[in-house]
Amino acid sequence: MCGIVGYVGSKEAAPILLEGLRRLEYRGYDSAGLAIVGKNGEMHSVRRPGKLDQLEEAVAAHHPEGVCGIGHTRWATHGPPTLENAHPHKSNDGSIALVHNGIIENAGTLRTKLEAEGVVFQSDTDTEVVVHLIDRLWTPDGTLEQAVSAALEQVIGAYGIAVVSTRDPGKIVVARQGSPLLLGVGKNGEVLVGSDAAAVIARTRNVVYLDDGDYAVLTADGYRTYHLRQGPVQRKVHEVTWDLEAIEKGGFDHFMKKEIFEQPRTLEDVTRGRLLEEEGSARLGGVTISDKELLEIDRIIITACGTSWHSALIGEYLLEELARIPTKVEYASEFRYKNPVVDSRTLVICVSQSGETADTLAALREAKQRGAVVMGIVNVVGSTIARETDFGIYLHAGPEIGVASTKAFTSQVAALALFTLYLARRRNLSILEGRRLVKALQQLPAQVAEILQQDAEIEKLARRYINAPNFLYLGRGFQFPVALEGALKLKEVSYIHAEGYPAAEMKHGPIALIDEKMPVVFLAPKDPVYHKVLSNIEEVKARSGHVIAVVNDGVEELQGKVDHFLRVPETHPALLPILTVIPLQLLAYHVAVLRGCDVDQPRNLAKSVTVE
Ligand code: AGP
Numbered sequence: 001m002c003g004i005v006g007y008v009g010s011k012e013a014a015p016i017l018l019e020g021l022r023r024l025e026y027r028g029y030d031s032a033g034l035a036i037v038g039k040n041g042e043m044h045s046v047r048r049p050g051k052l053d054q055l056e057e058a059v060a061a062h063h064p065e066g067v068c069g070i071g072h073t074r075w076a077t078h079g080p081p082t083l084e085n086a087h088p089h090k091s092n093d094g095s096i097a098l099v100h101n102g103i104i105e106n107a108g109t110l111r112t113k114l115e116a117e118g119v120v121f122q123s124d125t126d127t128e129v130v131v132h133l134i135d136r137l138w139t140p141d142g143t144l145e146q147a148v149s150a151a152l153e154q155v156i157g158a159y160g161i162a163v164v165s166t167r168d169p170g171k172i173v174v175a176r177q178g179s180p181l182l183l184g185v186g187k188n189g190e191v192l193v194g195s196d197a198a199a200v201i202a203r204t205r206n207v208v209y210l211d212d213g214d215y216a217v218l219t220a221d222g223y224r225t226y227h228l229r230q231g232p233v234q235r236k237v238h239e240v241t242w243d244l245e246a247i248e249k250g251g252f253d254h255f256m257k258k259e260i261f262e263q264p265r266t267l268e269d270v271t272r273g274r275l276l277e278e279e280g281s282a283r284l285g286g287v288t289i290s291d292k293e294l295l296e297i298d299r300i301i302i303t304a305c306g307t308s309w310h311s312a313l314i315g316e317y318l319l320e321e322l323a324r325i326p327t328k329v330e331y332a333s334e335f336r337y338k339n340p341v342v343d344s345r346t347l348v349i350c351v352s353q354s355g356e357t358a359d360t361l362a363a364l365r366e367a368k369q370r371g372a373v374v375m376g377i378v379n380v381v382g383s384t385i386a387r388e389t390d391f392g393i394y395l396h397a398g399p400e401i402g403v404a405s406t407k408a409f410t411s412q413v414a415a416l417a418l419f420t421l422y423l424a425r426r427r428n429l430s431i432l433e434g435r436r437l438v439k440a441l442q443q444l445p446a447q448v449a450e451i452l453q454q455d456a457e458i459e460k461l462a463r464r465y466i467n468a469p470n471f472l473y474l475g476r477g478f479q480f481p482v483a484l485e486g487a488l489k490l491k492e493v494s495y496i497h498a499e500g501y502p503a504a505e506m507k508h509g510p511i512a513l514i515d516e517k518m519p520v521v522f523l524a525p526k527d528p529v530y531h532k533v534l535s536n537i538e539e540v541k542a543r544s545g546h547v548i549a550v551v552n553d554g555v556e557e558l559q560g561k562v563d564h565f566l567r568v569p570e571t572h573p574a575l576l577p578i579l580t581v582i583p584l585q586l587l588a589y590h591v592a593v594l595r596g597c598d599v600d601q602p603r604n605l606a607k608s609v610t611v612e
Contacts, residue, residue, distance in 0.1 A: 009190025030081030035097030036069030280434025354608030355383020475523030486584035
C-alpha cells in the first residue's frame, strides 16, 4: 500500500509534501519521491529508494521550488524497490508526472500497445503505463483533466492517482478507483490531496472523501469534483476529529508500544454511549437495519484478513454461544473466489481496521452482489469498506500507525461483543446474562491498565527467548484465536517463526516439536476448558518444553509445571481474549525490540494491504 500527497496553494510545496509523506510513511516505505511544477513552468522531480530520510536529503540538495506538487511513498507491488521504480513516473518528454497507489490489472496489454507506438518505458512498474497514456491522449488544446479522464477510460484495476504537468501548470488532477484518496480543503484556497487524513491534518481538518470513479481538479483557488461517467458531482466536506499527536508516538519509543498502552482508552471509546446497563443490552447507532430485518437473518459470515480474521474467529464463538445463530468465519481472500452460499437472509460482517484491505473489500462486493446484508466493523472513518457496507460499527480507536495491529484487535473484539449483545438480546439472551456482559465490558479498561503494569516483567521474560528459533501458542475455545493472534504478533515484528494451535490438537502432530528449546505459550485462564488445558501443559512439561502460561490468579495446581506465569484478571469467558492478548502483544513487542527489529515498519509488510 503506498502513500500519496499533493499540495497546491500559495506556499512552497516541497516542505508541505515532505511533511505529508512523513505522516504516511507507515503505509509503505520502499522508496519515495516528489514532483513540483516550478514558477517558470519547469518540472522538478526528486526520487530516492529506501526510507523517507533519503528523499529529504535529496530535496534539501536540489531545493525544488514551486507551489504545486505531488509526492509518494511506495510499498512495492510491481517491480523491486529501485530508483527507477520509485514514483513519480514521467512522460517521455518529462512534462507530466504521476503518482499512484493500487494495481493496474491491464498494464501488460497497455504497455505492449504503447511500446509499439514508440513509447520508451523507464521502469518495471504497472503505474508507468498511465502517465504515457495521458501523454498520448492529450489533445493539443486539451486540459490535464481531459487527458487524465481519457486515459482512465482505458485503465482496468485499482488506483488512487495524482498528476501534474508543465503543459497545464498550477493544477493537480487526482482520481480514485479502489484505492483511498481524499482532498484536504485548506485556508485561502489551498488544497491538498492524501491517501488518508494523516497526510493533510497538519494543515486542515476539512476533508472530502472521493468515491470510486471520482476525479478532481485542484488549483490554488480551490477544487472541483467530477465522476468519470456522471460529470460534475458534489462531495460532502467532513471534519476530522482526531488531532496530530494522535499520530505521534506520545513519548513511547514506538507506535506499537503506544498503541498497546492506548487500549484502556480505546476500550472505553469503543463502548462509550453504547452500553445499556438497565436493559443489559447495547445501543448501536450505526446498526441501522430494522429489528424485523435483523431477526430474519438466519446465518452470519464474518470475513477479514490477518489479525482482523482472528478477531472474527472470536466473533464466531460470541455469536454462536450467546446469540445462538450459525456463524462462520472466512478468509476474505478465499471467500471472494469460492462460490459462497449467500442470500438475503445472510449477514456478512466485514472486519477491517483500515477499511481498505483489497481482499476484504472484494469479499464485501461479492457478498453484496449475491444479495447478502453487509455490515462493517471498521476503524478508519470514511474508508471504502465503511462506506460500501449497508451499516456498521466504528471502533473509534484513532489511527493505528504501527503495522502490527494491537488496539484495533481488542476494539474489534469489543465491537463484536457489542453487536452480539445487541442481537442476542433481541433473540434469546436473558436480561441477567446481558447485564453480566455489560458489566464485564465496563470493567475491561481498568483491567487492561492493570495488566500493562507487568510491562517491565514481560520485557525481562522476553530477554530469555530472543534467540528461540520457534514458538508454539496453544489455546482452546475463545482462547484458540488468541493463540493465533499471539503467534502472528511475534512473527510479524520479531521474525521468529511461531504457530498458533488449538491446544488439544498438539498431540495430533505438533507435539513432535516439543523439546527444551521450544517455548510454548499456553492461554490458560479460568474458563470452562481450563482443566483440559492443564493436561496439555503436563504433556509439554513431560517433554521438557518451556511453558509460559497466561493465567488468572489462584492456579496453585500449576506450580512447578509452568516456567513463567503471566497473570490477567478474571472476566466473562467471552471477553477473556481482550485480556489474555495483552501480555502476548507486549511479549512480541519486547522480543522484537531486543532483537533490533524495526517494530513499527517490519520488513516486507505494510499497514494496509490494498493489493490482492
Ligand atoms: C496484523 O498485525 C497485520 N498487520 C495484518 O494481518 C492486518 O491485520 C491485515 O492486513 C488486515 O488489515 P485490516 O484490518 O486493515 O483489514
